[in-house]
Amino acid sequence: MIVYITGCCGFIGSYISEYFLKAGFIVRGVDKMTYASDEGVLNMLQGYDNFYFEKKDINDLEFLYDCDFIINCAAESHVDNSIVSSDAFLKSNVNGVHRLLELIRLKGNYEMPTLIHFSTDEVYGDVKKGAATEESILNPSNPYAATKAAADQLILAWNRTYGVPYVIVRPTNNYGIGQNPEKLIPKTIKSFSFGKKIPLHQRGKPKRNWLHAYDTARAIDFIINDCVTKGTKNEIYNISGGFEQSNIDTVKKIAKLVYPKEDFSKDIKNYCNFDFKREGVDLRYSLNDSKLRKIGWTPEVSFDEELPGIVEHYSKYFVW
Numbered sequence: 431m432i433v434y435i436t437g438c439c440g441f442i443g444s445y446i447s448e449y450f451l452k453a454g455f456i457v458r459g460v461d462k463m464t465y466a467s468d469e470g471v472l473n474m475l476q477g478y479d480n481f482y483f484e485k486k487d488i489n490d491l492e493f494l495y496d497c498d499f500i501i502n503c504a505a506e507s508h509v510d511n512s513i514v515s516s517d518a519f520l521k522s523n524v525n526g527v528h529r530l531l532e533l534i535r536l537k538g539n540y541e542m543p544t545l546i547h548f549s550t551d552e553v554y555g556d557v558k559k560g561a562a563t564e565e566s567i568l569n570p571s572n573p574y575a576a577t578k579a580a581a582d583q584l585i586l587a588w589n590r591t592y593g594v595p596y597v598i599v600r601p602t603n604n605y606g607i608g609q610n611p612e613k614l615i616p617k618t619i620k621s622f623s624f625g626k627k628i629p630l631h632q633r634g635k636p637k638r639n640w641l642h643a644y645d646t647a648r649a650i651d652f653i654i655n656d657c658v659t660k661g662t663k664n665e666i667y668n669i670s671g672g673f674e675q676s677n678i679d680t681v682k683k684i685a686k687l688v689y690p691k692e693d694f695s696k697d698i699k700n701y702c703n704f705d706f707k708r709e710g711v712d713l714r715y716s717l718n719d720s721k722l723r724k725i726g727w728t729p730e731v732s733f734d735e736e737l738p739g740i741v742e743h744y745s746k747y748f749v750w
Contacts, residue, residue, distance in 0.1 A: 431654075432456045432497040434543075436488050436530070437504035438475065439467040441609045442548065442601075442643050446501060449647035451478040458495060460504070462487040466610050488526040494533045494543070499654060501546045502530060505578070508612050509552075512574035513709060523577035524584070531588040544595040544663055545585065546650060551602045551639070551668070551715045553579040561718040564600075564666040571710045589664055597653055601646050601669040602639035602717055605733070607743050609643075618681050619744040622688040627701055631708040634678025638715055641671040642731035652727040662725075670717035671729035678702075683734070687741040 433450060437443035438459030451457050459475060461467050463485055475481050488504050504526060506512065506519045527547065534542050554562040555569035568583075570576040588594040609616050621628045649669045656662045682694045685701055694701075 431499075431658075432458070432495075434458045434460060434494065434497050434500040436460045436500070436502045436526075437467075438483070439463060439469075439471045440503060440505075441466070441606070441613075442604055442646060443501075443503035444468065444471040444475070444608060445606065445643040446503060446647045446650055447475055447481070449644070449651065451475065451481055453651070454480065456480050457482070458497065459483045460486055460488060460491065462504075466507075466612075468608065471608065487522075489521065489529050491529060491533060494537065496540075497543045499544050499546055499657075500530060500534065501548075501650060502527065503548050505548065507550075507574065508610075509572050509574045510612075510708065512572060512577070516573040516577070519574055519577045523574075524580050527581040527584055531584060531592075531594055534594050535588065535592045538592065542593070542595060544597060544657060546597045546599065546653065547581065547585055549582050549598050549600045550575065550578045551600055551670070551717050552712065553582060553600065554715070554717075556712040557714050557716045561670075561716040562668070563718045564668055564721060571712050572708075595663045597657065597663065598666040599649070599653070599669055600666065600717065601649075602641050602671065602715060604643045604646055605640050605740070606643040606736070607740055614677060614680065615684065615740065616744050618684045619688065619741050622685060622701065623745050627703040628681055629703045629706040630677060630681065631706045632711055632713070633704045634681060634702065635676060636711060636713050637674055637676045638680075639670050639672065639674045639717060640680070640733050641669065641673070641729060642733070642736060645671060645729040645731050648730070649722060649727050652722070652725055656725045665721075667722045668717040668719045669722060670719040672719070673729075673733050674716060683737060684741060687738055688745070 438447045439461040506522045512519045552575035568579045570579045618628045
């Protein structure tokens, strides 16, 4: 099996790349190596004989080698950055997907590879009650989510007009070692390690689902297997795992590990900066992932069991 993995040196892309390299796939990695890419990850991936790397923006790809799947993890993904300036998000998340779709379309005289595209739970917007299904209306609230929703719509249109095969996946918040410091968990760990307060918008009330990046990689494995064995394509899958908690509770769990002698059962305000507000914030994301579970996937990694090791790693080895 031959797969392209774009954004292979980013957080989720690196987990997926390593997973499929270990499974014996030939992986053609593509990454333009922005601030969110990891040179150490690239060095690790290049240790595999079945890994081939191209340093390039997906917008600048001129052709695709023959392959079975293109797993598109390349994206600008930090909401706060998109609010400050959306240009890079449009280029990567919309124009970049358009470029991939066109490259796949141009292979139509032969057999087009299937695009497995990473969208996000944020395309559904605020989910006040229950959980969004794959049929829920897209209602993005911020520029990042809007660019991801736009890409989803492009993929559906290229499938209907040109027959480009696809699978869209919409994962919830991922976590694990190797995540960029702009994200909540590593940012909290390092802020506490330096004795700094962690900025929490909306006083930490927003609720998020958390899924380890390894379980996300496993989900893609199940999807590919279903595509190969059953011919299942042109589908959308939510990837959740069902572990939901407020941001303030996530921070409290980290604080208890960094400051084990402190009591955070009632109050953590001395360790947080609640002045920060995010415009257009969604107070809750929630996904129904029963469709994915029907093909055999369930999460293996426990957030509470994994968190101590993550805190220890970032406390010792992480560099801003």
